[in-house]
Amino acid sequence: MAEYTLKVRRYQPETSEGPYWEEFKVDLDPSLSVLDGLLQAKDRDDGSLSVRCSCRAAICGSCGMKINGQSGLGCKTQIGEAQEAADKFAHKVDGGTPGRGSEGGSISDSSALARAEDVPPIVVEPMGNMPVIKDLITDMESTHWTKIRRVTPWLLPHGAPPEREYVVEPQSMIDITQSMACIQCGACVSSCLSMEADPDFVGPAALAKAYRFVGDPRDAETKERLHDLAEDPHGIYDCTHCFSCVDACPKGVAPMDQIMRLRRKAGEQGIEDSNSGHHHEIAFAQIIEKKGTLDEVALPRESFAFGLKGKLKPSKRAIREVLAGLPTIFRAIRTGKVRSKWIAPHHKLPGGAQDEVKAIYRHAEEHREEFNIYISGEEDVEPEPDETATEEATA
């Protein structure tokens, strides 16, 4: 048993003007969860403290919330670990004022319990990127579920089903089981930085759901689905590859990985989207392969106007893209994000380093391995003794 302070960002739509902080003292075993702590506070102190919850075992997906700024499940976060994270979080946000960005500490905070100064509270907030209904309960319908329905989330098989089961590659089922493992808790949506900038982004959960069909050999609309999601300006190319969703996901679905699989499949299908997302990705990879670091000047040209250079007659679209991009380019130069090559030419990597970058590319080309927790296990499995021996021998 240990004592903890939960500092909850509350909102009571019927009695309070706006959100406010309230602290609850709870005592429970460190191995119990933050949700257990909240339920203890609800049971003992204030039954109006509202949080969706059901299974307590990370399978129903009800209790998505932010704990010390990190999106996840309340039931899957041990309160002892949350306290350790709170200590770090308190330093990060300057003296224990919780929240990030627009959700910063401007809301009323008059109810702090007396506690030792050096023990920061565990900060609990509702999920981000969704309207708050009451306390930790958010409106998932207008955000999360609307996006899920956006991806036509049901199997579209070809014609009538076979008499028995569909016969498919065994691996293909294991492959999509990773996205089937999604419990629709919304933690990834809550953490998504792209969605913060573009609320219309289809988002990590819905795109992971889309992969569940794109990767399913029984689905007959693979190409149509990929076209749809590539052409949508808020689709697969709207992800900025920040890994927040991978971090937040309590089930190892790794939504960003599923988005990357969608992109790869779209590329393999030869889909050249009008957002130039595919070309942007290729340009990015090619520049690094060639130069080792990102050439910010070359990137927009190669991404959006790949037809401009080296052609006698550039396409109208390429010219349009370059012209449309000019304000952004100037702004980028002004803020120092991009250095014009006339002012400061792109520097080269020190001798030999570029060859190493190329070797990495070759390795990646030759070993196209998918990371799937249903195959390899979540953490690296210890190498078998004889494998190590072989590796040493070859080294």
Next chain:
Amino acid sequence: MPTHDVLVIGAGLAGQRAALAAAEQGVSVGILSKVHPVRSHSNAAQGGINAALNPEDSWESHAYDTVKGSDYLGDQDAISIMCEEAPEEILHLEHLGVTFHRNEEGRLGTRAFGGASAARTYYVADITGQAIMHVLYEQLMKHSEDVTRYEEWFCTALALDESGECCGVVTRNVADGEMQLFSAKSVILATGGNGQVWKPTTNALICTGDGIAMAYRAGAKLMDMEMIQYHPTTLAGKGFLITEGARGEGAHLLNAKGERFMERYAPNKMELASRDVVSRAEQTEIEEGRGFPDGTVALDITVVPKKRIHEALREIVLVGKDFAGVDITREPIRIKPGNHYTMGGVKTDVDGRTDVPGLYAAGEAACVSVHGGNRLGANSLLDTLIFGRRSGVDAAARAKRTEGARPSQRVLEGEQASIEAIAAREKGSGRRVSEIKLELGETMDKHVAVFRDEAGIQQALETVRRLKEEAKSAYIDDKGSIFNQDMLAAIELGYMLECAECSCVAALERRESRGAQYRTDFPERNDEEWLKHIDLQQGDDGPEISYSEVTITQWEPEERKY
């Protein structure tokens, strides 16, 4: 007034399957659930779903295993239907998109499960329930025009017309607290079990026996309420489930001395004997001092190859890591029997019909009875789907031949008044709802568990009756309309207490040991007197007892050995 031909209460597997089946019949369907459908507890079914789909297997073999597993209390006509229709249901799910595990040829692959004479459990890793339920929800989204979803609506009572037929329900919209009367020609209860009556339990917080209690209050009969399954492998204290699939994959049970003790209790099936047998064996080891000091025994999964653990038992790896701090691929994990499943429920026929015309029940809320005294692992998902579908079809047929029924506004007004009365209770006027719930859970786990006797059950019953009185003055903090979970908890407490009382009365009545009911004061099975169901109906002074025959078709009762 929202009006549907068929209204389904509860949106787990039974409810969703019922709604889809009814919609296929071309009637108007509504499905109403107190949580978002994908939060339903069917999620928690890890191991798989049984079907004799292999040409070498037969539904008769599946049915025999189920009959034997039920300790001959299961109704054999219902069991035959379930087992015979199982293969078609699995194929239907596969066609809808469930990502069932494949064998090397790319066909559906199986795993072994407890109490089964063949490997006939189909599965998706150890998230089978979740995978099937999410696929059914995909279908509900696809058929949005045919099935209206009422997500996060709480049901407070059934509405009956003058002739005693069910014609609707009273609900509370959780989002804004609005009370709403629904009209329906057929109502299907698919509200799940009542595991929250026990503490600890593997069941989710939502499993409060809502449908069982509502049906009971409406005059429907309950059956087999004494039959409460204790699952052999749950985490001590927290009650989390470790799938039977772990033992199906070869995991061993060990006592503190490191002995594989099942050798003494079920020399043939060992760890894969039926659940009541394994739970009793564990409890015996623990009570006779061969368990660990924390009242547990060990489940050793390290004997299963690592690759296979990751592929087939990943959820358990996470449960071990997150909730017990144990890496199950490297060391045994401490487990004990824990409350898991309500075999009993609302008495129905094989088409889900209850004793109240127009009222149906399916899934864990219902008692067909296919599980009798003890449910076999991987038969519960099957039960939900087969009888969910059959209820949906029959409820639609009834709706087609029934004139539109108008439930009386008086039912709504009555429910409104009782909710206002709960809100009006002053703080400190009685106990907190949470205190009563805790006392209930601990009492039931102490006295109506793996081993029972008359004195214990009697004590539990007295406690439950006292708590019923106390619940009448229990107060809540939240007086609001929007997401008032406090109010819902007060209503749910009432549901749980009804269920608890029925379980105690039935457990007291059955003076023999059969399946999950093991009476230390009557340790033998007594077919002569007790090969019959105990039915309970609400009377003036609590449940009134009657009996019904067990349907026996081709499997005469025998001694049960594993």
